[in-house]
Amino acid sequence: MAWKTLDDMELAGKRVLTRVDINVPMENGTVTDATRIERILPTVKDILAAGGTPILLAHFGRPKGQFVPEMSLRLVLPALEEKLGQSVTFIERPSRDAIDALPMDAVVLVENTRFTSMEEANDPQMAQFLASLGDIYCNDAFSAAHRAHASTEGVAKQLPACAGRLMAAELSALEAALGTPKRPVMAVVGGAKVSTKLDLLSNLVEKVDHLVIGGGMANTFLAAQGFEIGTSLAEREMLDTARDIMVKAAQVECQIILPVDIIVAREFKAGADCETHHAQNCPSDAMILDAGPATVKLITDTLMGAETLIWNGPLGAFEIPPFDTATVSAAQSAASLTKDGHLISVAGGGDTVAALNVAGVSDDFTYISTAGGAFLEWMEGKTLPGVAALG
Numbered sequence: 448m449a450w451k452t453l454d455d456m457e458l459a460g461k462r463v464l465t466r467v468d469i470n471v472p473m474e475n476g477t478v479t480d481a482t483r484i485e486r487i488l489p490t491v492k493d494i495l496a497a498g499g500t501p502i503l504l505a506h507f508g509r510p511k512g513q514f515v516p517e518m519s520l521r522l523v524l525p526a527l528e529e530k531l532g533q534s535v536t537f538i539e540r541p542s543r544d545a546i547d548a549l550p551m552d553a554v555v556l557v558e559n560t561r562f563t564s565m566e567e568a569n570d571p572q573m574a575q576f577l578a579s580l581g582d583i584y585c586n587d588a589f590s591a592a593h594r595a596h597a598s599t600e601g602v603a604k605q606l607p608a609c610a611g612r613l614m615a616a617e618l619s620a621l622e623a624a625l626g627t628p629k630r631p632v633m634a635v636v637g638g639a640k641v642s643t644k645l646d647l648l649s650n651l652v653e654k655v656d657h658l659v660i661g662g663g664m665a666n667t668f669l670a671a672q673g674f675e676i677g678t679s680l681a682e683r684e685m686l687d688t689a690r691d692i693m694v695k696a697a698q699v700e701c702q703i704i705l706p707v708d709i710i711v712a713r714e715f716k717a718g719a720d721c722e723t724h725h726a727q728n729c730p731s732d733a734m735i736l737d738a739g740p741a742t743v744k745l746i747t748d749t750l751m752g753a754e755t756l757i758w759n760g761p762l763g764a765f766e767i768p769p770f771d772t773a774t775v776s777a778a779q780s781a782a783s784l785t786k787d788g789h790l791i792s793v794a795g796g797g798d799t800v801a802a803l804n805v806a807g808v809s810d811d812f813t814y815i816s817t818a819g820g821a822f823l824e825w826m827e828g829k830t831l832p833g834v835a836a837l838g
């Protein structure tokens with residue numbers, strides 16, 4: 448899909464409505480992680496440099512259409528000003544007159560878009576009202592693009608629209624990984640449950656050449672093959688579904704890679720005594736908490752022959768060492784192949800970002816998406832309304 452970027456727009460003298468994601472974590476009134484603010488700075492600065500006025504639209508928390516003081520974007524203002532290095536005008540009740548009264552080099556932050564229920568209802572009146580505040584619409588919030596809300600979708604149809612820097616980088620990375628990727632393409636999908644990643648698996652089977660299934664969800668696939676999985680986390684009601692996915696994969700010549708060896712323990716706790724077994728030989732009183740070294744070698748060997756990797760979800764219970772071993776080793780292999788120019792690697796989804804941080808490789812992947820739900824929907828092959836509205 449083609450979308451315009453800031454470079455395609457005439458920004459000088461224009462009020463640029465810019466949808467951003469500054470939904471940052473806070474504790475006691477202080478922003479505890481300003482990553483999301485840092486990631487919108489290129490867009491804000493480029494609009495200013497081109498002579499436009501960024502008017503930032505964002506949600507904060509889930510106020511469900513009500514004014515909730517703890518979810519006022521006013522609380523984020525100091526961190527935004529600090530990172531941007533200039534003052535920002537906060538507007539609680541925006542109007543075109545108030546915006547026109549500001550100098551062109553102002554940066555404006557509008558109060559939480561979700562303080563009215565019209566936002567999530569994608570009410571056309573709200574979209575029209577937002578459109579009346581600006582001349583151009585720029586969406587830099589990929590993470591909110593899977594929602595058809597007034598500030599992400601409705602307004603985009605009312606004004607000349609483009610993707611901001613972060614959105615454009617995210618779309619290019621995802622396009623390179625799943626749209627028109629260099630082959631062979633490999634996907635690594637881990638995490639707790641098959642049931643939450645069914646659409647994702649079904650889509651990937653059709654698009655990738657090798658699909659690694661790890662984590663708790665691999666246990667369900669092992670059980671579906673008739674293997675003992677002891678007391679492991681698994682979804683017994685999903686065995687037929689797992690078999691269907693394997694049949695479909697065989698039909699479309701997608702190689703499914705399941706654990707060939709497993710790390711098991713009798714307790715779900717850090718430092719628990721653990722053993723390595725063949726994947727067929729899980730003791731009946733033990734649970735599978737990670738993939739073993741032979742599996743990691745299989746993944747690494749496959750990675751070496753791949754051109755593109757897309758990764759979502761950990762290969763084991765990575766929060767409790769030593770069950771982070773497979774995730775960390777595989778992530779490090781992917782990172783070093785990427786650094787050496789042999790692999791395009793794209794990863795995303797909440798736990799994945801945390802897992803890659805544990806592995807210390809966050810800077811070495813080609814692109815890591817922090818978008819969560821939007822990233823997963825993209826991997827599921829769905830059209831994201833906020834992206835479609837830019838076309």
Ligand code: AMP
Nearest residue numbers: 638639662663680735736760763764765
């Ligand atoms: P998800 O949110 O679906 O990506 O799942 C991530 C969670 O799955 C993490 O909290 C992991 O600890 C957990 N997980 C991964 N592998 C296992 C396993 N073998 N047994 C139990 N939990 C696991």
